[in-house]
Amino acid sequence: MSRNFSDMGTKREHVKVTSEQKPGFLERLSETSGGMLIGLATFAFAFYLLFTNEGRALKTACSLDEGLSVVVPLDNIQNILRENDRKLVHLSGALKTSKPLYDPSYGLSIRAVKLKRHVEMYQWVEHEDSKEYEENGEVKKETRYSYNTEWKSELVNSRNFDREIGHKNPSAMAVESFTAVAPDVQVGAYFLSRDLVEKIDNFKQMSLARLEDPHADVIRSGDYFFHSENPRHPEVGDLRVSFFYAGLSADVPHVGPVDMVSIVARQQGDRLASYQTKSGDVLQILYPGELSAEEMFQKEHAGNSMKTWGLRGAGWLAMFVGISLMTRIFYTLVDWFPVVRDLVNIGLKAFAFCLATSLSLLTISAGWLFYRPLWAVLIGLLAAVPIVIARSRVPPKKQE
Secondary structure (H helix, E strand, O other), X not given: OOOOOOOOOOEEEEEEEEEEEOOOHHHHHHHHHHHHHHHHHHHHHHHHHHHHHHHHHHHHHHXXXXXXHHOEEOOOOOOOOHHHOOOEEEEEEEEEEOOOEEEOOOOEEEOEEEEEEEEEEEEEEEEEEEEEEEEOOEEEXXXXXXXXXXXXXXXXXXXXXXXXXXXXXXXOOOXXXXXXXXXOEEEOOEEEOHHHHHOOOOOEEOOOOOOOOOOOOOEEEOOEEEEOOOOOOOOOOOEEEEEEEEEEOOOEOOOEOOOEEEEEEEEEOOEEEOEEOOOOOEEOEEEEOXXXXXXXXXXXXXXXXXXXXXXXXXXXXXXXXXXXXHOHHHHHHOOOXXXXXXXXXXXXXXXXXXXXXXXXXXXXXXXXXXXXXXXXHHHHHHHOHHHHHHHHOOOOOOOO
């Protein structure tokens, strides 16, 4: 029996106001000193992140180039050629598993690499929105707490709520989430390593339309099983269960055809395992679909480039925050004078921006020094640009 329900969430809220004396000059100075220590640690971490990121990126790029130069394409994946043993190989084919995956509690099975049971509980969730303002020489903080009932896959501890009375959640779920993984996964005659199987994670939700209610206390609605007396109006503690699969290993009616994958890995007998490059990285690549070796390595290069630029951005941001915290004391010294305070704040932000940019570029160039010296020198020269621009905006002293 299939029924469609839409749950209506419940919302409650209250406001809490706390106040404290406005901190004096010495207290603010003490807080700023503590911030300087945090800024120094952040500043040092930024150098480490930027420098090691360049070495990692270059090592990965060299390993990928090395892998592409030695990879052996396999034309027939049903026969294992011993002369390719311990070599880096490329193959594409359909996934295959020895037996279906089951969830006997709900009476379903599927031929796939992974089957995931996803359990959610209807629970109270606390949200807070705070704002601070000054009134009668005091700093007041107004916090608005709101409570909604929502479907959550993780337990929400209501003991941490500002007001638990009337918003109490259960301490455990009667049904737990889990993921079943096929013990043996093959492509042609080759068995995949556990690390390769981990890369098969393109989960899709299972349709439950052709299944019956597994128990008297479980109601199916759409693609969910509800543990609830009235899924239209769920109560706190009710459960809903959905299922997801990844890597179809057979043509399943009403679901889809078998999934194809492309792999680059080391052949070790009848198994596909990790390949150690001379550059120092480990190659073990899997993508869904049928891709050539060149396409797979292009994707890996693109992923490496994206990761490199992401870590560069994170390193620059950490350096900017570190410099800002270390120079915050100058703002504290003049925060009694509104106009001067605003000008100093703008100047400190500009200083932190220019210095973080220059030092980030210098650190990146140092990371490249042993691998590509010419690029390192060019980036080092580029590091001077923000400082030159900043100096050019300073008016020259008047001649006496």
